[in-house]
Amino acid sequence: MxxxxxxxxxxxxxxxxxxxxxxxxxxxxxxxxxxxxxxAPDIPPRGSAYMGMGVLAHDGRGPYDSATTRGSQTEGVDVSSHQRDVDWPGLWGDGATWAYAKATEGSSYTNPYFNQQYDGPYSVGMVRGAYHFATPDSADGATQADYFLAHGGGWSADGRTLPGALDIEWNPYGDACYGKSKSGMVGWIRDFLNRYKSRTGRDAVIYTATSWWTQCTGDYAGFGGNPLWIARYASTAGTLPSGWSSYTMWQYTSSGQTVGDHDRFNGSLDRLKTFAAD
The missing domain is CATH 1.20.5 (Single alpha-helices involved in coiled-coils or other helix-helix interfaces)
Structure with a gap:
């Protein structure tokens, strides 16, 4: 017991x-x-994406020479809400003559600093433009083009306003290609570009990186009539996507003066103004 x-x-x-x-x-x-x-990877909040966000993560950064080709090309910058209010007189004094500001993302986000970032460069003498960060998994291309145009993405033939740019690159919120097949991605881009041109008369600029374009469109060659803004942080722009024999703009670094992202227009300031007005 x-x-x-x-x-x-x-x-x-x-x-x-x-x-x-x-x-x-x-x-x-x-x-x-x-x-x-x-x-688990950190997933940023929707709306926080910016031009070139995926370039460092996927393509990395190579050596570059800031003086290379500067004699024949024109310095520019691109900004988003991450830069907040930008020192435009300072950038002008450092030699930047053109700028793009993020206006929209998807079909619901607008940059709260857009007015300062879009009107500011114009007021100091720069040529300015607006860009849209595409999220093809959230709404169709035509819908996003309309949203962009309704929130700052328009164009005017004043010689100081650049055509809108479509930022199409790696998805920072999930699958690199936004869950789309290569043909599906090509169709989405076509819908955006067609709607933008039908409403403005201008071909939108396509901002992308060659490796993403190859991965997500199958290196589609059918958009060569649109100006190309190539992203590559190195001493040269490298191999371009199929359909383009030259680039119009090149984002060559994310660590430039005053703001990180610096770019070059492939031509003189006079040619840049002609491009803006055409």
Whole structure:
């Protein structure tokens, strides 16, 4: 027969074992959650994407010479809400003569700093333009073109306003190609470009990187009539996507003066103004 005293010891032992088991399970759950958190990529909030966001992550950064081709090309910058209010007189003094500001993303986001970033360069003498960050998984191309045009993405033939730019690159929120097949992506881009041209009379600029274009459109060659803005952080623009024999603009670094992203227009300032007015 088990004594009352022995029974108490047994109950205490069982309680300790149960508590130890519970603590062990809790610690295991916490360590598993931490491991998952450490291994999972950080997904930024919608609307926070900007031009070139995926270039460093996927293409990296090579050496570049800021003086290379400067004699025949024209310096520019691109900005988004990450730069907030920009020192446009300072950039003008550093030699930047043109700028693009992010206006919209998808079909619901507008840049809260857009007015300062779009009107500011114009006021100091720069040529300016607006760009749209495409999210083909959130709405169709025509819808996003309409949204862009309704929130700053228009064009006027004043010689100081550049045609709107479509920023089409890696998806910062998920699948690199936004869950689309190559033909599906080509169709989405075509819908955006067609709607933009039908409403403005201008061909939108296409901003992209060759590796993304190859991966997500199958290196489609049918948009060569649109101006190309190539993204590559290196000493040269490198191999261009099929359909283009030359680029109109080149985003060559994300670590330039005053704001990170610096670009070159492939021509003189007079040619840039002609491009803006055409």
């Amino acid at each position: 088990v004594s009352v005293r022995s029974s108490k010891y047994l109950q205490r032992g069982r309680s300790r074992l149960a508590l130890t088991g519970a603590l062990t399970g809790l610690l295991l759950a916490l360590s598993t959650a931490t491991a998952r958190s450490d291994s």
